[in-house]
Amino acid sequence: MLLNYNPNHCFPSAEDLPDSDDTPVDNELQDLIPHVLKDILALIWSERMDWFFGVDMGIYYNPKQPTDVIVPDGFLSIGVPRIIDSDLRLSYVLWDEQVIPTMVLEVVSQTRRAEYTNKKEDYAKMGVLYYVIYNPLRKRKPRLEVYQLNNKEYELLPGEPVWLSQINLGIGRETGIYQGIEREWLYWYDQQGKRYLTPEEKAVEAQQQALEAKQQALEAKERAKLLEERLRSLGIDPNEL
Structure with missing residues (x-):
């Protein structure tokens, strides 16, 4: 979704604003889980340069109050340059x-930050299409909830994996x-x-495929050697075939 701001107004740029709210995460998963999704995107969208995935990065959303910031654990924007310059x-x-x-x-995490209330309302007002909440501490209720914005309100999407x-x-x-x-992580899925x-995992898969190919080559070489020995035992020179 594109925004329209008056270019004649002198709003502060990213260089003029803090890069976060300086509040540290209180759970390592808040850093690792978004990075799983970011790393996979960097692999499957390696040819695309029209997306950006931010981790623990401040989003400045109110030009009337330029210092207003919200810092999600992760966010994905599509339709922006993946890299703006060498300083990122x-x-x-x-x-x-x-x-x-x-x-x-x-x-x-154990320290709630209004993920189900105030932040949800803020993202809806901002116009974020999909709001994903992952609560690894839940035992009875669903740990993963994915909402889609509809008429300025979030509606819970069914199923899992949830198709976006x-x-x-x-x-x-x-x-x-x-x-x-080894634990439960969030992942991306295809339409199937x-x-x-x-x-x-891709690196391990490639290594396994290389080992299998090497093993198949050795087995083929061994079969060829046995065949040659069998032919010679029958008085047949394999080089003359």
Whole structure:
């Protein structure tokens, strides 16, 4: 979604604003889980340069109050340059970017930060299409909830993985290994519900394929050697065939 701001107004740029609210995350998962999604996107969208995934980065959304900032654990914007310059982004300033994030992710920790109340309302007012809340501490209620904005209000989307049609990806949970840690992570999925691999998993898969190819080559060489020996035992020179 594009925004329209008067270019004649002198709003502060990203260089003039803090890159976060300086509030540290209180759970390592708030950093790792968004990075899983970002790493996979960097792999499956490696040829695309029209997207940006921010992790623990401030979003400045109110030009009337330029210091107003909200800092989600992760967010995805589509239709913006992936890289703006060699210094990369310091923060995400809506009146500079002109594109509202398509998806925002919040990872709930023991210290609640109004993920189900105030932040949800703020993202709806901002116009964020998809709001994703992952609460790994939940035991009875769903840990993953995905909302879509409809008539300025969020509606819970059913199923899992949840298909995000405007992103052309699904999002869901699965147990896997990331940075050597085995637990439940969030992943992207294709339209058939197949999970996209992380770069680590892709590397392991490529290594396994290389080993299998090497083993197949050795087996083929051994079969050829046995065949040659069999032919010679029958008085047939394989070189004359």
